[in-house]
Amino acid sequence: MIWKNKIAILLICFVSCKKDSKTQLKDMSKERLNSNTGYYSTKHLIECEELMMLQTASNIKIIDFRKPKVFLKEHIVNAINIWRTDIEDNSLSYKGIMASRSKIEALFSRLGIKQEDELIIYDDSGACDSSRLWWLLKNYGFHNVKILNGGFTEWKRKKGGLTSNFIKYDASNFKFPFKKNMSLYASLEDIKSLIIDENTILLDTRNEDEFSGKRQKKGSSRSGHIPNSTLLDWAHAVDFNTTKKFKSYKDLLDLYQLKGITKEKEIYVYCHSGVRSAHTAFVLTELLGYKNVKNYDGSWIEWSFNKDLPVQQDTITTIFK
Structure with a gap:
């Protein structure tokens, strides 16, 4: 009976330690909101220290939202690159209009992004470019998005991991939720x-x-x-x-x-x-x-x-x- 009790205790510990990383991310965001920021919400904001703890989790995809030539020189470990031209409608006589749902779905599928993934976006422009992707995704009903506060500048200052190598994920079949949310x-x-x-x-x-x-x-x-x-x-x-x-x-x-x-x-x-x-x-x-x-x-x-x-x-x- 003693050995059965020991196995039961080990199983309980294992299950507790396997707490889903998405839940960890939400818990930390709530704690940070209640403690020191004072912001109305930090649901879509993440600090470098949090990302350092979570960046290898299977449901996390880090998006480097900078120009490809800058990305290739140096970027956060495990990041994949998206730039403005990837999320624009290029069928018009002028630039800047957001791309269609189907174009973004094809892009995300090619990059291996899944519906259940948590996207962490960063740039080196004070979150300016990252905010555009956040806004586009929110319009299409996808809310699992966080902007890295301070972006690449703050990540380097905190001595976060960097590389010039790039990761390639298996292709997925990404689909936005059926319902849009065009309130913004x-x-x-x-x-x-x-x-x-x-x-x-x-x-x-x-x-x-x-x-x-x-x-x-x-x-x-x-x-x-x-x-x-x-x-x-x-x-x-x-x-x-x-x-x-x-x-x-x-x-x-x-x-x-x-x-x-x-x-x-x-x-x-x-x-x-x-x-x-x-x-x-x-x-x-x-x-x-x-x-x-x-x-x-x-x-x-x-x-x-x-x-x-x-x-x-x-x-x-x-x-x-």
Whole structure:
């Protein structure tokens, strides 16, 4: 009987130690939310220390969202590479529109990503690019996504594992959930029909030179901004001079509220191609808890392409390639 009791004890210990890594990830996120961040939610945010503990788990896929040539030089161990051009619709006369469900499903299947996987996305641009992929996936009903706070910069600072080798997973048959969730999405028609009043804000998240029309970035057909827009550069939400991590809850809330961007208002964000504005959508909805935020997918590239739509300019333009 003694040996049977010992076996039973060993089995109990084994089962306890085999706690699913996804559950660990959720537990740590809850603990972190309750202890020190103060953010409205950390459901879609992960710190480097957490990833170091979980990066070899079978249900974790790490996405390096940087240009392929940068990825090949050095990246986080076990990361696979995706870039903006992989998730864009290339059938249009202008760039930047998000790719179809079927295109993303084919991409993920080719990369070996499965429906049950937890995706950890990082970049080296203050989570700007990562936020675009987060936003796209959320629109298509896929929520198992976390952004690495501080990205590649913070990972290197914490001496996380790096390599120039790349991993290849067996192909999968990835499918999005049947139901979409387009609550964060705004189309050209949505923006055209907007009535800007004290309850609605059209927020331009580009820099001052782009907003004024002094600078015209490649891909756009005209310079300036959509009439009645409010300017607030997305980059002010990140500690760019140090960690490239998101600023504190208080600093972020002060940043937006001082511009009159408050929680009870309906907010439509845009930038050059919907990437920087996706970052602002992440900050407002996930970190601050705003409920009425939509990101204009086509942003300035699409708006400026349509010559019948009005623009405002404040200065002489220099075109930047």
